Amino acid sequence: MTGIKHIVWDWNGTLLDDNHAVLGAVNEVCGLFGREPIDLEHWRSTFRRPIVPFYEELLGRTFADGEWEQVNAAYERYYSAALPQCSLADGVPGLLHDWAATGRTQSLLSMASHEHLVPLIAERGLSEHFTRVDGRRFDTAKDSKAEHLIAHLAGLGADPETVVLIGDIDDDGHAAREAGARAILVASGIMSRERLEATGHPVADTPAEAVRVLRGR
Structure with missing residues (x-):
């Protein structure tokens, strides 16, 4: 170096x-799509980019038109509320x-x-x-x-x-x-x-x- x-x-x-805020926001998305919540170690061991196919794998489905926008909205709503505590x-x-x-x-x-x-x-x-x-x-x-x-x-x-x-x-x-x-x-x-x-x-x-x-x- x-x-x-x-x-x-x-x-x-x-x-x-902001790990706790990220995890909470991800689990907000999981709940929206009927998936069981995940823990931090699962997230840390699986998260990757590109982010859209990663979320499709996490949720076990391919997004229909407009669903990625729902994911973003749910994530941002929870994360923004949790951000002041980070x-x-x-x-x-x-x-x-x-x-x-x-x-x-x-x-x-x-x-x-x-x-x-x-x-x-x-x-x-x-x-x-x-x-x-x-x-x-x-x-x-x-x-x-x-x-x-x-x-x-x-x-x-x-x-x-x-x-x-x-x-x-x-x-x-x-x-x-x-x-x-x-x-x-x-x-x-x-x-x-x-x-x-x-x-x-x-x-x-x-x-x-x-x-x-x-x-x-």
Whole structure:
């Protein structure tokens, strides 16, 4: 991890501890479609992108016209209600202060919608830490963060070889490789450590540990 000058942070499951809100929202969807609720370990062992076929497998059915919109509405309704009770990950915002104190920079990229994300980051008092904040601004055929990360780095004018993405799912690692950047994956989010380790990227227990790795501690 030598030569890293910039961190691109993921939000959900990385800087924001929202596992319980995600699971509750997923079980809201399960109830809507007559499926038994799942536990967190099931979710962490099965979640993947692209997200539509994943949900079809979870629910045991192919979506008819309009049903994916129902899934989104049910999920967002529950998640939005639970969001105020979600805390920041342990060590945040202190670890953001500490990284900035080294003279290096950081930004935030999430697959949450841009319109939802930007005011949320401001409400949490974190905007000042980031040189750029991007949510999902466009849809892609592969439903991956890769295209969004490439656009994000272009907007920053950053050399990918000096960038590390810190996120909590295997797609974060895939996106970093596609963009020519590096990744550290944290096992405190919505994907199991075993699945993260299978990517070949370094895995840390928490975002704070990921930063310690970068700082050589």
